[in-house]
Amino acid sequence: MIALKQVTISAALFAALTATSAIAENGRYVMEKTENGYVRMDTQSGAMSVCQTKNDQIICKMAADERAAFNEDIAALEDRIAALEEKFAGGAPMANKDGLPSDEEFERGLGYMEKFMRRFMGIAKEFGESETAN
Numbered sequence: 001m002i003a004l005k006q007v008t009i010s011a012a013l014f015a016a017l018t019a020t021s022a023i024a025e026n027g028r029y030v031m032e033k034t035e036n037g038y039v040r041m042d043t044q045s046g047a048m049s050v051c052q053t054k055n056d057q058i059i060c061k062m063a064a065d066e067r068a069a070f071n072e073d074i075a076a077l078e079d080r081i082a083a084l085e086e087k088f089a090g091g092a093p094m095a096n097k098d099g100l101p102s103d104e105e106f107e108r109g110l111g112y113m114e115k116f117m118r119r120f121m122g123i124a125k126e127f128g129e130s131e132t133a134n
Contacts, residue, residue, distance in 0.1 A: 031040045037052035040060050051060040062070060101109065 028043055029040055030043060031038050031051070037050065038058065038060075040049045040051050041047070047062070047066050049060040049062055049066075051058050053059075100106075
């Protein structure tokens with residue numbers, strides 16, 4: 001049991017280190033060892049995280065100011081979702097209760113299809129005439 005646990009922990013550590021090295025290869029993240037663990041920097045955004053090794057895993061936490069900015073972004077997204085939900089909550093559904101479009105929607109769709117087919121057939125006819133002329 002102990003050997004299996006050590007193998008599992010070793011595999012998890014290997015996977016974490018492999019993932020870290022894979023991320024570092026593309027140049028986006030850089031990790032530097034410090035006295036208390038690691039500092040990870042996102043080279044695209046400049047965001048920095050403090051990382052520590054706990055239970056054979058590297059755990060990274062955002063700095064307080066980054067966490068506040070992240071929470072502001074989440075709050076803004078939640079507001080946008082609420083506004084969209086409110087906007088579409090009162091809207092008429094595109095289909096009737098049977099799941100089929102209304103007669104008006106069907107006719108409008110058929111009109112689009114007819115317009116498309118007429119243009120397509122015109123292009124095909126012109127193409128055929130130019131081929132026959134050559």
